[in-house]
Structure formats: C-alpha cells, structure tokens
Amino acid sequence: MERKLKILLEYTSKITNEKDIRKILILLTDLAKEIIEADRCSIFLHDDSKGTLWTIVAHGVERIEIPDNKGLVGHVFNSGEVLNINDAYKDRRFDKEIDKKTGYRTKSVLTMPLFDRNGKTIGVFQVINKKNSEYFSNEDINLLKHISLYASSTLENAILYEKLKKAHQDVIYRLSHATKFKDPETQNHIIRVGLYCEILSKEIGLNEDEVEIVKLAAPMHDIGKVGIPDRVLLKPGKLDNDEWEIMKKHTIYGYEILKGSESYLLKVASQIALEHHEKWDGSGYPYGKKGEEISIYGRMTAISDVFDALTSERPYKKAWSIDETLEFFKINRGKHFDPKLTDIFIKNIDSFYSIKRELRDEDI
Ligand code: C2E
Ligand code: SIN
Ligand code: SIN
Ligand code: SIN
Ligand code: SIN
Ligand code: SIN
Ligand code: FE
Ligand code: FE
Numbered sequence: 460m461e462r463k464l465k466i467l468l469e470y471t472s473k474i475t476n477e478k479d480i481r482k483i484l485i486l487l488t489d490l491a492k493e494i495i496e497a498d499r500c501s502i503f504l505h506d507d508s509k510g511t512l513w514t515i516v517a518h519g520v521e522r523i524e525i526p527d528n529k530g531l532v533g534h535v536f537n538s539g540e541v542l543n544i545n546d547a548y549k550d551r552r553f554d555k556e557i558d559k560k561t562g563y564r565t566k567s568v569l570t571m572p573l574f575d576r577n578g579k580t581i582g583v584f585q586v587i588n589k590k591n592s593e594y595f596s597n598e599d600i601n602l603l604k605h606i607s608l609y610a611s612s613t614l615e616n617a618i619l620y621e622k623l624k625k626a627h628q629d630v631i632y633r634l635s636h637a638t639k640f641k642d643p644e645t646q647n648h649i650i651r652v653g654l655y656c657e658i659l660s661k662e663i664g665l666n667e668d669e670v671e672i673v674k675l676a677a678p679m680h681d682i683g684k685v686g687i688p689d690r691v692l693l694k695p696g697k698l699d700n701d702e703w704e705i706m707k708k709h710t711i712y713g714y715e716i717l718k719g720s721e722s723y724l725l726k727v728a729s730q731i732a733l734e735h736h737e738k739w740d741g742s743g744y745p746y747g748k749k750g751e752e753i754s755i756y757g758r759m760t761a762i763s764d765v766f767d768a769l770t771s772e773r774p775y776k777k778a779w780s781i782d783e784t785l786e787f788f789k790i791n792r793g794k795h796f797d798p799k800l801t802d803i804f805i806k807n808i809d810s811f812y813s814i815k816r817e818l819r820d821e822d823i
Contacts, residue, residue, distance in 0.1 A: 463494055463602075466490065466493050466494045467490070467494065470486055470487075470489070470490040470493075473486055474486050474487070474490075474609075480613060480614075480616075480617040481515070481516065483613050484502055484515060484516045484610060484613060484614070485516050487502070487606055487609060487610050487613070488500040488501065488502060488516050488517075488518060490606060491584070491586055491602075491603060491606050492518060492586070494602055494606075495569075495586055495589070495595070495599045495602055495603060496589065496590045496591065496592075497569075497586045497587060497588060497589055497590065497595075498518075498519075498587055498588035498590060499517070499518040499519050499520075499586070499587040499588065500517075500518055500584070500585065500586050500587070501514045501516065501517035501518065501520070501523070501584075501585050501587075502514065502515050502516050502517070502573070502582060502583070502584055502585075502610055502614075503515070503523075503525075503532055503536075503582050503583040503584075503585065504581065504582040504614060505527060505536065505580070505581055505582050506524075510526065510527050511524050511525060511526055511527055512524070512525055512526075512527050512532055512533065512536060512582065512583060513525075515582075515614075519561075519563070520557070520561055520563075523557060525554065525557075529554050530552065530553060530554030531544065531547070531550070531552055531553055531554070531568060531570045531585070532554075532570060532583045532585060533554075534552045534570075535570045535571065535572050535583050536572060536580055536582075536583050537580075539572050539574075539580055540572070541569075541570070541571050541572070541600060541604075542568075542569070542570045542571075543569050543594070543595050543600060544567065544568050544569075544570075545566075545567050545593060545594040546566055546567070547565045547566060547567075547568050548565075548566075553565070553568075565587050565588065566588050566593075567587070567588055567589045567592075567593065567594050567595055568585065568586070568587050568588070569585070569586045569587075569589075569595040569599060569600065569603060570583060570584070570585045570586075571583065571584045571585075571600075571603055571604065571607050572584075572607075573607055573610060573611040573614065574611055575611065575615045575618075576612075576615065581611065581614060581615065581618070582610075582611075582614060584603060584606070584607045584610060586599075586603060627675075628675060631675050631678060631679065632646065632649060632650055632678060633646075634679075634682070635649045635678045635679045635681075635682055636649055637682065637685050638681075638684045638685050638692070641689060641692050641693055642681075642684055642692060643773060643774055644681065645820045647818045647819065647820050648767055648771065648820070649678040649681075650678060650818060651763075651767050651814055651815065651818050652677050652678055652680065652760065652763045652764055652767055653673075653674045653675060653676075653677045653678040654674065654814045654818070655677075655759075655762070655763035655766060655767070655811055655814060656673045656674060656677040656756075656759045656760060656763050657670055657673065657674040658807055658810050658811065658814075659759045659762065659763065659800060659803060659804065659807075660673045660674075660755075660759060662803045662806075662807060663755070663759075663799075663800065663803060665755075672723065672724050672727050673727065673756055673759065675724060675728075676724055676725075676727040676728035676731055676756065677728075677731055677756070677759070677760045677763060679713070679717060679728040679731065679732060680713065680728075680731050680732055680735045680760050680764060681709060681713065681732075681735075681764075682712075682713045682716055682717065682728075682732060683708070683709035683710060683711065683712030683713025683714070683715070683716060683732055684709045684712075684713075685712070685716075686708065686709065686712035687705060687706060687708070687709055687712075688705065690702075691705050691706055692706075695774045695775065696774075696775055697775060707736070707744045707745060708745070710732060710733050710734070710735065710736055710744065710745050711733065711745055713729070713732025713733065714729050714730075714732045714733035716729075716732070717729035717732055727756050730754050730756055730757060731754075731756050731757055731760045733745070733757070734748065734753050734754060734756075734757025734758075734760075734761075735757055735760040735761055735764055736761070737749075737753045737757055737761070738761070738794065738795045738796075739753070739758070739793060739794060739795060739796055739797050739798070740793070740794045740795070742794075742795075743761075743795070750797075753797075758796070758797040758800055759800060761795070761796060761797075762788075762796050762797075762800055762801065762804050765795070765796075766784065766788075766804070766811055767815070769783075769784050769787060770784055770812075770815055771820070781812070785805070785808065788801055788804065788805060789801075789805070
C-alpha cells in the first residue's frame with residue numbers, strides 16, 4: 460500500500476506539471492504499468508471516420524490500428540464491459556495477429572472502456588501480463604478504473620480542442636474566400652499562402668505559437684478584395700491607372716475589416732492585409748514603407764503571395780516556369796523582397812513547389 464501511494468504521488472505531481480496531451484497519456488500508462496505491476500499498457504482511441512481503434516500510446520509496440528469490432532479491444536469498445544482474462548489464448552475473442560507480428564506472448568489481460576462525459580465510448584485502456592501472478596485482482600481493476608477516468612478526461616479535452624481548432628481554421632479559410640464568385644483566385648491559393656508562410660516562419664526561428672498564427676493569418680491577406688467593384692476585380696486584361704488606384708485599396712480595406720480586435724491572430728492578419736504589397740526598397744503600396752518598417756509577417760506574405768501568383772495562371776498572365784520564377788526572386792532580392800527571407804525562400808524552394816503540387820487548384 461505504501462509503495463502504491465508513493466508511486467501515485469510521484470506520478471500525480473508529474474502529470475499536473477505536464478501540458479502536452481501525449482505526454483500525459485504516456486505518464487498514465489507508465490503509472491498503470493508500475494502500480495498494477497503489469498508488463499505492458501496501451502490506450503486505444505477510436506477513429507469515428509475510419510471505424511478503427513488505434514494506439515495513441517503503447518508500451519513495447521509500434522502504432523497499432525485495428526478494426527473496431529476485432530479482438531478484446533473491439534469487444535470492450537462495443538459492449539462497454541470490463542474484461543479480465545487470465546489466458547488470452549483460451550478466449551476466442553482475442554486477436555492473435557499482433558502477438559504474431561511482434562513475437563510477444565499475451566497471457567493475462569485487463570481491458571477497460573474509456574467514456575466521455577456523455578457516456579459515449581471513446582477508446583479503450585488495456586493492461587497486459589500481470590507480474591508475479593497469474594491474473595489481475597479486483598484491486599487492480601479498481602486502480603485501472605481511476606486511471607482510466609483520468610485518461611478519459613484528458614482525451615476528451617484533446618478531441619474537443621482538435622475539433623475546435625479545425626472549425627476555427629475552416630471558418631478562416633472560407634471567409635478569406637468571400638470573393639469566391641468573382642475573383643479568379645482559388646481557395647487553395649489562400650491555404651497555400653498560409654503554408655508557405657509556415658515554412659518561412661519556422662526557418663527564421665519564430666516560436667511554435669507564432670508559426671501557427673502566421674499560417675492562419677496570411678490566408679486573410681486579400682480579404683479586402685470584397686470592397687473592390689466588379690468592373691475592376693473581374694477585368695480580364697491589364698488595369699488602367701484609375702482602376703489600378705482602386706485595386707490597390709484592397710490592402711486598406713482588408714486592414715479596416717480585420718483591425719481593432721483583441722485577438723492576436725486578427726491583429727497579425729490586419730497587419731498582413733495592410734502590408735503584403737509593400738516592398739523592401741519602399742516602392743510598394745499603400746504607404747511605401749521600407750525594410751523593417753514592414754512587419755516580418757508582411758514581408759513573409761509578400762514572398763508567399765508573389766510566388767503563388769507567378770506560378771499560377773491568371774486571366775491576365777500565364778503561369779511562370781521554375782527558372783523564370785527563381786530568376787525573378789534573385790533580381791528582386793533586396794528590392795521587392797527582404798533579402799534574408801529571400802535567401803531562406805530560395806534554399807527551401809522545393810518545399811514551396813511541393814505544397815503547390817499537393818494543393819493544386821483543380822482539386823477544389
Ligand atoms: P495577384 O494576382 O495575387 O498577384 C499578387 C502579386 O504577385 C502582384 O501584386 C505582383 O506583385 C505579383 N505578380 C502577379 N502576376 C505578376 C506578373 O505577371 N508579373 C510580375 N512581375 N508580378 C506579378 P500586385 O501587382 O500589387 O497586384 C495585386 C493584385 O491586383 C493581383 O493579385 C491581382 O488580383 C490584381 N492585378 C494586378 N495586375 C492586374 C492586371 O493587370 N489585371 C487584373 N485584372 N488584375 C490585376
Ligand atoms: C491520478 O489522478 O494521478 C491518477 C489516477 C488516480 O487518481 O488514481
Ligand atoms: C486484443 O485485444 O484482442 C488484441 C490487442 C492487443 O494484443 O493489444
Ligand atoms: C491528440 O491531440 O494528440 C489526441 C486527439 C486526437 O487525435 O483527436
Ligand atoms: C478570393 O480570392 O476569393 C479572395 C481572396 C484572394 O483574392 O486571395
Ligand atoms: C488563435 O485564435 O489561433 C490565436 C489566439 C488569438 O487570436 O489571440
Ligand atoms: Fe493582394
Ligand atoms: Fe493573393
């Protein structure tokens with residue numbers, strides 16, 4: 460009992476200091492393994508879209524993914540029962556495939572469902588091979604129930620967070636494409652510009668949170684185009700002087716739409732909308748800002764947006780070749796573009812083309 464209390468205290472303090480969900484789950488499987496004195500533990504999470512259970516954490520094996528109706532794990536997932544089996548090979552529900560692959564011999568196995576707060580099963584906790592005994596005791600079952608409750612709430616929070624993040628991202632991408640019926644630019648152009656900025660911001664050493672922000676903020680750069688009249692936005696050929704003066708206002712319109720929010724994401728997005736056509740040498744618009752007067756976000760988006768525009772077909776131009784594009788950036792290093800970011804771009808140009816290929820415009 461004293462040993463168990465010590466283990467529990469030790470892990471509880473580690474868990475409370477941990478923010479990373481995977482690391483919390485690893486700590487919970489380690490806790491279960493030590494306190495129950497088992498050889499291995501795993502936590503399976505249900506994938507609703509694929510109908511599978513996969514090991515979000517597992518001792519001693521690579522990631523496992525099984526149909527959600529197979530094995531003891533599948534049985535427990537579907538029935539919601541706790542199963543305590545002394546010899547797995549005598550139970551026909553047991554799936555020997557994994558043992559076959561890993562050369563392991565499962566004997567005693569305790570399998571328990573994980574429920575969310577509405578009572579829906581979201582996964583399974585499994586403990587394998589009790590040490591110094593033939594089977595898991597009632598005390599073991601009770602201990603694992605406690606640990607499973609903790610694992611459930613950790614997982615549920617992670618799932619909710621992931622869903623919220625996805626919805627957030629989706630709203631941003633869709634609203635950034637509000638001119639969908641008018642502008643030749645595609646939804647994928649918008650997404651790609653964010654992904655290019657992700658590369659640049661990682662390479663220049665921005666922290667993880669900043670990288671995520673730029674990746675979501677850059678797609679909003681042209682949102683101000685909603686304020687440009689159709690006769691200009693839809694014009695098939697070159698713009699005349701008056702039309703060009705109108706078109707340039709999309710930067711200020713975007714800024715006006717996005718500014719004034721308390722959200723840091725929207726602050727960055729408004730800055731990007733305002734500055735993405737400024738140039739390093741001061742010859743850009745709307746204000747002719749130069750060098751580091753332009754925020755790093757604006758400078759990254761300029762490179763990303765122009766790369767994507769040049770390599771795409773527009774009603775007023777053809778898509779450029781790799782050589783033409785590279786040449787353009789070399790000539791404009793320190794003129795249109797931040798020289799340091801241009802070097803990073805050129806060094807990583809293959810990654811830019813990969814994104815361009817993977818997220819082609821035809822795909823939408
Ligand atoms: P966009 O098509 O997304 O282009 C973004 C930026 O990529 C352009 O900003 C420019 O810096 C660069 N770019 C695009 N195509 C070319 C090109 O053929 N040659 C060169 N050297 N650079 C190119 P910019 O010029 O400030 O234009 C902003 C937006 O105004 C463009 O976004 C596009 O929506 C519109 N636009 C620009 N020129 C024309 C035009 O001649 N006709 C029409 N209908 N729209 C235009
Ligand atoms: C924990 O809370 O740290 C683990 C589970 C338990 O309380 O038994
Ligand atoms: C089973 O639950 O039937 C097999 C899964 C495992 O060995 O981890
Ligand atoms: C995680 O964020 O690592 C777990 C949640 C999930 O995969 O849905
Ligand atoms: C759009 O393309 O529909 C608006 C945003 C942009 O032009 O990039
Ligand atoms: C985010 O929403 O992704 C960042 C938080 C914020 O907007 O301040
Ligand atoms: Fe623009
Ligand atoms: Fe653009």
